[in-house]
Amino acid sequence: MRAARTLRPLAALIALGLTATTAVAGPPGPPMQTRELGEAMAMLRHAISVPTVKGNHQVPALAAYLADKLKEGGFAADDVQIIPVGETAALVARYRGTGHGKPIYLSGHMDVVAAKRSDWTRDPFTLIQENGYLYGRGTADMKTADVVLVETLIRLKREGFKPSRDIVLLLSGDEETDMATTRELARRYHDAEFLLNADAGGGTLDPASGKPVVYQIQAAEKTYADFRITFTSPGGHSSEPSPDNAIYRLSHAIDKVAAYAFPPMINDITRASLRATGQHTPGALGQAMLRFAAHPDDAQAAATISADPAYVGQIRTTCVATMLQGGHALNALPQSASVNVNCRIFPGTPVASVRETLTKVIDDPTATITVLDPKPVESPASPLRPDVIAAVTEAVHARFPGVEIVPGMSAGASDSMYFRNAGVPCYGTDAAFTKPDDTFAHGLNEKLPASEVGAGLQFWHQVLTKLAK
Structure with missing residues (x-):
């Protein structure tokens, strides 16, 4: 993402261990098995190790790895596509529904901002768990969310979930720089009911108490x-x-x-x-x-x-x-x-x-x-949809009962701007709750509370089964 989201991501109350099944405040969400958490962590370790920085020609390698995981998880080969664009690539996966209504798009990006080993305390391209946090370039922005989306779709396949409409995963490959893959995706995919963007919105924790303060659904961006x-x-x-x-x-x-x-x-x-x-x-x-x-x-x-x-x-x-x-x-x-x-x-x-x-x-x-090119894209704010607000509210309240859900505007650009410009309503719905200035996305020693992997798996399972049932 090119700029920090406004109510900047605020990750977990207390960083929880990754061997448990996600203990969270309030009533439990849908049961999340150790299997899904373990698979997600294995994927994340590999994803962090692939330096998908502009000029490294590594985004296609990560796209191929995630594509293989989706196919191993039950996706037909014809429903998983890698779209080369210059030295980078986009990944598309279609979860076929029963044909009632337009599809739901899920958005994220596989590339990351450059990180020099000499500047970091830890190797930026090795996932390290320490003091309740996951360290590594892309933990916060946004390989964790990518992996959670992929694992959630695999879990739904495993459970035999039959959505009423198609769910289409769209992972771009150069959101942090040229956005050429984003433009190509929006050119090909612009007939959707709406898009959920895991790279925007999200929850805020009080920096002192760690208690949840508010959850923002991004409905506009500058x-x-x-x-x-x-x-x-x-x-x-x-x-x-x-x-x-x-x-x-x-x-x-x-x-x-x-x-x-x-x-x-x-x-x-x-x-x-x-x-x-x-x-x-x-x-x-x-x-x-x-x-x-x-x-x-x-x-x-x-x-x-x-x-x-x-x-x-x-x-x-x-x-x-x-x-x-x-x-x-x-x-x-x-x-x-x-x-x-x-x-x-x-x-x-x-x-x-x-x-x-x-x-x-x-x-x-x-x-x-x-x-300068690429020419700026002016995108309108998306109308607030009651079904999206209700699904997100239910998932957030399963974890943090009573937390206020509000619309928000990102101060910077995300992939949503090209889809909004193409007429697709877009909503930033990052699952993570974090403290302000706690993740260092784009900066040194980027990190994310470890609890947000399991919490994200629960959030996305609940949101998708609600919106695509």
Whole structure:
């Protein structure tokens, strides 16, 4: 996933051992056997060991491994397909139903962000269980969820479950980078009742007590866009400095972008999310969330929320400099200098209007502002479906009775944006409950509470048998 989800994933109350059958708070969900947990853990160990980083050409290997597991678990060979796209690939598996209604899509991605062994405390591509956590690149984002989905489908086959409609698993291979496989999947698969995305949404635990706070169903996400801002100049010998220096002009532009804040915005989804989160967030931040949800014109509340990096994206379009390039020689004046500005655009805001705003903020006619490929995809929020909300609520409450279920908006892009753009309603329904800032997805020493493997198996079994019965 390109950005942390808003109510950032919060994994388990107490990290539970992986040899038991998942002890959770509240009434038990459907029985989950040690067999499924053991199979899922074996798959996860292998999945983590495959470095599916861009440029490693390893996504097809992981896709082939998971495809073999699905076929061993009862899927016909014709119902499992690997779609090559450049050096990566997508995996599709169809669980055939009785033909009543459009299919349900399940979404995830097999690729991960790069991880250097020298930077990590543990080998990022070896699954390590320690102190109640699973460590390794992809444990949180999102090989654990991939494996849980695969194992759940195998379990349903084993049980002889006959869904009323097809269930189609769609695992992309470059969600973290180019999203070429996502675009190909959305081109081929866009006639569904809805899509459930295991890479978004999820549950939040209180960081101090570990108690469940809220569960978010992602129903919208911000538009992802990269803008390159470039300045050029004639250059020349470095011994003859000129005020027309492309790097200096670029630095002034960067300062202006850094100082600018897009105006606060709100919609029904973010209003509900802020209201629910504010009730469980102590101090000034929680009060600001409640005030802003009630009065979006409250400038002080907006400023308080915006001061928190985890929540500024919930109320504003954000643009931030991420990469620099400039000059061509150590002893020459630069002939060009450029910066990449990454924007996460509030739903309903056109990409063109953000480019116009950047142009006004920079206020330099010599700047060239280019929208980079792949072109941004503007996707509408998905209407909240009572059947999806009911199924997810039932599964969450089987574990944590009474936890509030709210719609939410992701601050960054996921595979859902291409399917939403193609007209498929999408809902982020990650099974995991985690504490804020606890998983380090995309960062060093990524981890996930061990309890979330078994909890995820229960969650997805219950949700799918409810929605596809």
